[in-house]
Amino acid sequence: ICLQTILVGDSGVGKTSLLVQFDQGKFIAGSFTSTVGIGFTVMFAYHVSVCFVTQIWDTAGQERFRSVTHAYYRDAQALLLLYDITSKPSFDNIRAWLTEIHEHAQKDVVIMLLGNKSDMAAERVVKTEDGEKLAKEYGVPFMETSAKTGVNVDLAFQAIGKELKHRATQQPNEPKFQIHDYIESQKHKTGCCGP
Numbered sequence: 001i002c003l004q005t006i007l008v009g010d011s012g013v014g015k016t017s018l019l020v021q022f023d024q025g026k027f028i029a030g031s032f033t034s035t036v037g038i039g040f041t042v043m044f045a046y047h048v049s050v051c052f053v054t055q056i057w058d059t060a061g062q063e064r065f066r067s068v069t070h071a072y073y074r075d076a077q078a079l080l081l082l083y084d085i086t087s088k089p090s091f092d093n094i095r096a097w098l099t100e101i102h103e104h105a106q107k108d109v110v111i112m113l114l115g116n117k118s119d120m121a122a123e124r125v126v127k128t129e130d131g132e133k134l135a136k137e138y139g140v141p142f143m144e145t146s147a148k149t150g151v152n153v154d155l156a157f158q159a160i161g162k163e164l165k166h167r168a169t170q171q172p173n174e175p176k177f178q179i180h181d182y183i184e185s186q187k188h189k190t191g192c193c194g195p
């Protein structure tokens, strides 16, 4: 099976880096060519026999491409919302993304909030608790990731893969897969001990 996923978030939060880390297990330092407009990158990554077809979007040109993006939302099975823990504006914009997602995405879309660049402790301006609070408010799973060190990167995709696989094969009297519990049991808290 192939899962349609979309990575959204402000320019520079690390969407491309995260996907490269997941796909190839490596971090390419330095800046990438900025994503222009929408639906720019489609990357394939295989993990536990699930293939992820991922598009990367950022806010650039959002107004101009509005009607196009709405069409893309409808096909998405999972949306990964990224902010950068060293950028308050990128965090503040998450609400706007969530509002838009709730208006246009499928009702059962899997949404996950990711606070990226968790390795940059000295530059942090968004507290872990703030990310947790926002995620709770919207009822979405949350974790902090680092595209640089790889912390929690696989887990984010793995949790989505498990959730969607489970839904597809779920028996009527089988207990539902609890994505929140799964993530809590697997995730590495950053700041102290690393992966």
Ligand SMILES: Nc1nc2c(ncn2[C@@H]2O[C@H](COP(=O)(O)OP(=O)(O)OP(=O)(O)O)[C@@H](O)[C@H]2O)c(=O)[nH]1
Residues within 6 Å of the ligand: 009, 010, 011, 012, 013, 014, 015, 016, 017, 018, 028, 029, 030, 031, 032, 033, 034, 035, 057, 058, 116, 117, 118, 119, 120, 145, 146, 147, 148, 149
């Ligand atoms: N230290 C650190 N740097 C990161 C991390 N993720 C991304 N970066 C750096 O942040 C910059 C932006 O990363 P990108 O992956 O290009 O961000 P993007 O969200 O794809 O940006 P656009 O293509 O403009 O939308 C690059 O210089 C990366 O090397 C991370 O987890 N830790």
